[in-house]
Amino acid sequence: MTILEPVARIINVGLPLIVEGVPAADVIQLDWRPPAFGEADVARLALILDDDVTADANARAITAVHSVRPQLTRVRPAKEVVPGIADGRTLLHAGPPIEWERMCGPMRGALIGATLFEGWAETPDQAEALLDRGEITVDPCHHHGAVGPMAGVLAPSMPVFVATDPSDGRLAFASLNEGLGKVLRFGAFDDEVITRLSWMRDVLGPILDRALEAFGPIDITSLIGQALSMGDEGHNRNVAATSLLTRRLAPTIAAMEPSSDAIAVLEFLAGNDHFALNVSMASAKLSMDAAVGMENSTLVTAMARNGVEFGLRVAGSGAEWFTTTVGPADGLFFPGYGPDDANPDLGDSAITETLGLGGFAMAASPAITQFVGGNPDDAIAATKSMRRITLGPHPAFPLPPINFAGTPSGIDVLKVLDTGVLPLINTGIAHKLAGVGQIGAGIVTAPPEVFLQAARSLANRRGIS
Amino acid sequence: MTILEPVARIINVGLPLIVEGVPAADVIQLDWRPPAFGEADVARLALILDDDVTADANARAITAVHSVRPQLTRVRPAKEVVPGIADGRTLLHAGPPIEWERMCGPMRGALIGATLFEGWAETPDQAEALLDRGEITVDPCHHHGAVGPMAGVLAPSMPVFVATDPSDGRLAFASLNEGLGKVLRFGAFDDEVITRLSWMRDVLGPILDRALEAFGPIDITSLIGQALSMGDEGHNRNVAATSLLTRRLAPTIAAMEPSSDAIAVLEFLAGNDHFALNVSMASAKLSMDAAVGMENSTLVTAMARNGVEFGLRVAGSGAEWFTTTVGPADGLFFPGYGPDDANPDLGDSAITETLGLGGFAMAASPAITQFVGGNPDDAIAATKSMRRITLGPHPAFPLPPINFAGTPSGIDVLKVLDTGVLPLINTGIAHKLAGVGQIGAGIVTAPPEVFLQAARSLANRRGIS
Numbered sequence: 001m002t003i004l005e006p007v008a009r010i011i012n013v014g015l016p017l018i019v020e021g022v023p024a025a026d027v028i029q030l031d032w033r034p035p036a037f038g039e040a041d042v043a044r045l046a047l048i049l050d051d052d053v054t055a056d057a058n059a060r061a062i063t064a065v066h067s068v069r070p071q072l073t074r075v076r077p078a079k080e081v082v083p084g085i086a087d088g089r090t091l092l093h094a095g096p097p098i099e100w101e102r103m104c105g106p107m108r109g110a111l112i113g114a115t116l117f118e119g120w121a122e123t124p125d126q127a128e129a130l131l132d133r134g135e136i137t138v139d140p141c142h143h144h145g146a147v148g149p150m151a152g153v154l155a156p157s158m159p160v161f162v163a164t165d166p167s168d169g170r171l172a173f174a175s176l177n178e179g180l181g182k183v184l185r186f187g188a189f190d191d192e193v194i195t196r197l198s199w200m201r202d203v204l205g206p207i208l209d210r211a212l213e214a215f216g217p218i219d220i221t222s223l224i225g226q227a228l229s230m231g232d233e234g235h236n237r238n239v240a241a242t243s244l245l246t247r248r249l250a251p252t253i254a255a256m257e258p259s260s261d262a263i264a265v266l267e268f269l270a271g272n273d274h275f276a277l278n279v280s281m282a283s284a285k286l287s288m289d290a291a292v293g294m295e296n297s298t299l300v301t302a303m304a305r306n307g308v309e310f311g312l313r314v315a316g317s318g319a320e321w322f323t324t325t326v327g328p329a330d331g332l333f334f335p336g337y338g339p340d341d342a343n344p345d346l347g348d349s350a351i352t353e354t355l356g357l358g359g360f361a362m363a364a365s366p367a368i369t370q371f372v373g374g375n376p377d378d379a380i381a382a383t384k385s386m387r388r389i390t391l392g393p394h395p396a397f398p399l400p401p402i403n404f405a406g407t408p409s410g411i412d413v414l415k416v417l418d419t420g421v422l423p424l425i426n427t428g429i430a431h432k433l434a435g436v437g438q439i440g441a442g443i444v445t446a447p448p449e450v451f452l453q454a455a456r457s458l459a460n461r462r463g464i465s
Numbered sequence: 466m467t468i469l470e471p472v473a474r475i476i477n478v479g480l481p482l483i484v485e486g487v488p489a490a491d492v493i494q495l496d497w498r499p500p501a502f503g504e505a506d507v508a509r510l511a512l513i514l515d516d517d518v519t520a521d522a523n524a525r526a527i528t529a530v531h532s533v534r535p536q537l538t539r540v541r542p543a544k545e546v547v548p549g550i551a552d553g554r555t556l557l558h559a560g561p562p563i564e565w566e567r568m569c570g571p572m573r574g575a576l577i578g579a580t581l582f583e584g585w586a587e588t589p590d591q592a593e594a595l596l597d598r599g600e601i602t603v604d605p606c607h608h609h610g611a612v613g614p615m616a617g618v619l620a621p622s623m624p625v626f627v628a629t630d631p632s633d634g635r636l637a638f639a640s641l642n643e644g645l646g647k648v649l650r651f652g653a654f655d656d657e658v659i660t661r662l663s664w665m666r667d668v669l670g671p672i673l674d675r676a677l678e679a680f681g682p683i684d685i686t687s688l689i690g691q692a693l694s695m696g697d698e699g700h701n702r703n704v705a706a707t708s709l710l711t712r713r714l715a716p717t718i719a720a721m722e723p724s725s726d727a728i729a730v731l732e733f734l735a736g737n738d739h740f741a742l743n744v745s746m747a748s749a750k751l752s753m754d755a756a757v758g759m760e761n762s763t764l765v766t767a768m769a770r771n772g773v774e775f776g777l778r779v780a781g782s783g784a785e786w787f788t789t790t791v792g793p794a795d796g797l798f799f800p801g802y803g804p805d806d807a808n809p810d811l812g813d814s815a816i817t818e819t820l821g822l823g824g825f826a827m828a829a830s831p832a833i834t835q836f837v838g839g840n841p842d843d844a845i846a847a848t849k850s851m852r853r854i855t856l857g858p859h860p861a862f863p864l865p866p867i868n869f870a871g872t873p874s875g876i877d878v879l880k881v882l883d884t885g886v887l888p889l890i891n892t893g894i895a896h897k898l899a900g901v902g903q904i905g906a907g908i909v910t911a912p913p914e915v916f917l918q919a920a921r922s923l924a925n926r927r928g929i930s
Contacts, residue, residue, distance in 0.1 A: 229696055229831075229832040230695040230696040230704070230705050230832075231694055231695040231696055231705075231865070239691075239695070239709075240695050240696075240705065240708070242712070243705070243708035243709050243711075243712045244704075244708050246708075246711075246712040246715065247707070247708045247711040247712055247715070247734065247735050248735055250711065250712070250715040250719070250731045250734075250735060251728050251729075251731035251732040251735055253719070254715070254718070254719035254724070254727055254728050254731050255724070255728050259719070259720070259724060262719055263716050263719050263720050264716075266715045266716035266719050267716040269712065269715075270712050270713055270715060270716055366694075366865030366866050367694040367695075367865045369865075370869070375868055376865055376866055376867075376868055376869075377868075400696070400831035400832045400834075400841055401831050401841055401866060402841075403840055403841055403842075404835070404841075
């Protein structure tokens with residue numbers, strides 16, 4: 001071998017374990033898996049679907065998504081801005097539709113808490129009775145242009161972030177992040193939780209709204225883009241976006257009256273490293289909604305979990321949900337907790353991965369590997385693996401550790417079926433009992449079943465059988 | 466070749482150009498250079514110095530440096546806290562000692578500005594005349610426990626950050642960062658500059674001081690450690706530390722009266738991404754000072770530039786400066802400027818590299834490569850190369866991109882001489898004319914000559930000839 005000959009490397013097909021003894025740098029992992037997870041009928045449909053019609057639709061869909069420049073414009077009570085919840089008793093929840101009876105503990109707890117918060121009941125028992133009797137309508141956030149982390153429960157009086165598409169006036173909404181510990185989104189509903197929610201309604205929301213009115217809209221794409229160069233991945237790590245946002249708004253907030261409220265708001269922002277998560281979520285929802293209903297497109301527009309089922313939506317099949325049972329996240333548990341305590345995966349926050357943040361932007365966030373497991377090389381490999389199932393890099397989200405390439409963005413159902421590579425989702429792990437809170441964090445993959453369902457539905461719509 | 470045999474690689478000795486045609490990943494660059502930069506007499510002295518006495522001294526020195534946990538305790542007028550400048554007319558400047566006559570343009574401009582700011586002269590001509598006649602004492606910041614970026618000019622009425630060692634009460638000081646553009650540290654001294662300095666003296670300093678008194682001391686090590694996981698390297702990139710610090714102090718600042726001043730301070734902090742640089746510098750100075758005068762240690766305790774000369778101080782030779790002529794930085798220039806406009810390298814900010822930040826922590830900051838040149842792989846390589854000349858990783862400064870290894874910390878004169886690897890310094894590039902400001906940024910290396918001088922002096926102190 002002369003010194004200029006390319007160095008021979010080992011090519012491995014299939015499971016990585018086969019060559020575990022070989023140093024990783026010298027192995028090329030082809031990672032071949034049977035198409036469509038071994039479902040021959042779907043593999044055939046997917047091959048037929050993979051044509052110019054789909055390619056054209058997907059090009060239009062991803063261009064539409066990447067063209068959205070969400071602006072954080074307002075923080076308003078949900079009932080004022082979120083469609084369909086102003087009258088009667090409606091509460092929104094995370095994930096695909098699910099009836100009260102089948103809901104997991106944390107979501108039931110959060111709905112009880114929201115019922116108390118709205119004053120529709122005096123006691124948790126009364127609240128539960130109302131929900132049992134169906135006197136409160138429960139509906140997915142996603143059906144109302146909204147998203148919420150974990151239980152994702154949104155009540156009409158809660159303030160929401162309003163993300164606006166300046167090009168067409170479209171809106172998307174997300175609840176305000178309560179912080180860690182005993183909070184509604186993990187199903188807690190005691191006095192501490194309701195008191196905090198009331199303060200968020202009466203003080204935090206109005207002060208932030210007036211500050212945004214005075215300051216002007218915040219370009220969320222630019223905020224997240226900068227945070228990605230500061231170790232955030234926009235889902236499980238949000239300290240940079242939160243700090244940048246707070247620092248930018250602090251002078252305007254400090255000018256609000258009464259000054260005691262302004263100070264309390266700044267204290268809340270100083271104490272909540274995840275505050276910007278919900279801004280990121282509203283922004284991702286607004287971006288992905290630009291492709292909803294785009295005929296023939298196989299682009300994933302939403303991934304969401306309700307603690308029982310995982311739901312997938314695809315551009316070409318509009319509002320249809322493809323769902324399957326979901327398991328708990330695999331990850332790192334806080335001391336004293338383990339997999340037996342974990343609730344199945346929960347929350348609308350996977351909308352961030354749908355856009356290319358979170359698990360898809362792991363390379364940006366080597367520090368997060370200490371929180372969800374793995375090491376910085378794994379984080380870079382995770383991002384690179386997501387290139388195989390996405391339509392292209394997000395032009396506004398360059399990731400410095402991969403030489404400023406854009407984060408892989410826009411999951412293509414056909415690419416998932418072709419490669420067998422499943423979307424990676426960074427997630428918090430909730431205790432299965434209402435109100436205990438977060439007990440860990442980790443990485444999940446979306447389940448194969450929903451992609452099979454989506455392909456069947458998309459083929460059916462095209463008259464392919 | 467079987468698949469388990471290690472893959473053969475090319476080993477290259479000497480200049481990288483020799484094998485430029487070979488893919489980089491397959492080349493191991495031994496990077497051999499003649500010891501002591503080819504100076505045989507120093508190579509011999511260095512070999513003798515490299516004994517148990519030195520090793521013991523260096524172990525004590527680096528332990529002392531790494532044990533310091535600087536606290537940001539106060540922001541006080543320099544004349545109140547910085548020793549030796551309360552009486553008469555003294556101005557401090559960056560780098561090793563230099564007479565007014567030999568100073569570069571930006572430093573002369575800054576001293577004229579400081580003279581006007583103190584009210585010792587009415588016009589720039591009067592100020593220059595006072596300085597010409599030696600009626601104002603000029604002295605290095607480093608001789609007074611202080612550090613300043615670029616011209617580093619510190620006047621008695623200016624507010625300074627006070628970094629305190631809680632274990633022994635030692636103090637170190639740094640001026641407050643004015644922001645970018647037309648500022649004193651680049652030699653500007655017009656009304657805009659003096660007005661800003663007056664506001665910093667009358668409003669910014671007092672508000673920050675009262676806020677720190679109310680909030681309590683800030684642990685700078687923890688602040689910088691967190692910022693290193695957010696893309697800062699603590700010298701040329703400080704947006705994370707600035708944002709974290711602002712977010713933490715914002716509620717306390719917002720509570721200060723009059724509220725218009727509090728708001729103005731928050732606006733200033735929101736608009737200056739480099740505000741935390743000077744905090745980082747004071748903290749590095751305090752840490753390195755713990756080793757000053759530690760007999761027989763070959764640890765570098767300061768690197769500083771006055772725009773004409775580069776100065777080095779070493780633990781075992783106490784207050785002695787080793788100096789040599791300095792050139793301009795090589796880097797990226799702002800549009801309209803080039804190397805001919807550049808002032809020779811300037812400022813005390815290389816104290817950050819002395820501790821292991823800045824150029825030594827490049828791996829933490831892939832985004833900075835867009836500012837100083839290179840790519841993220843270069844940044845990681847830069848940090849790894851600094852391991853060859855340092856005493857050990859800094860335990861409080863893990864860098865996520867290199868798998869949470871501590872940043873290489875504590876330059877050893879003997880290691881520099883042995884390897885021929887020179888310390889890397891991230892730096893801003895000043896225009897050579899006073900007051901034009903920053904015209905670029907880049908990376909410099911410390912000059913070999915000062916390490917040769919240091920070895921001769923240390924050998925002499927040990928009676929080695």
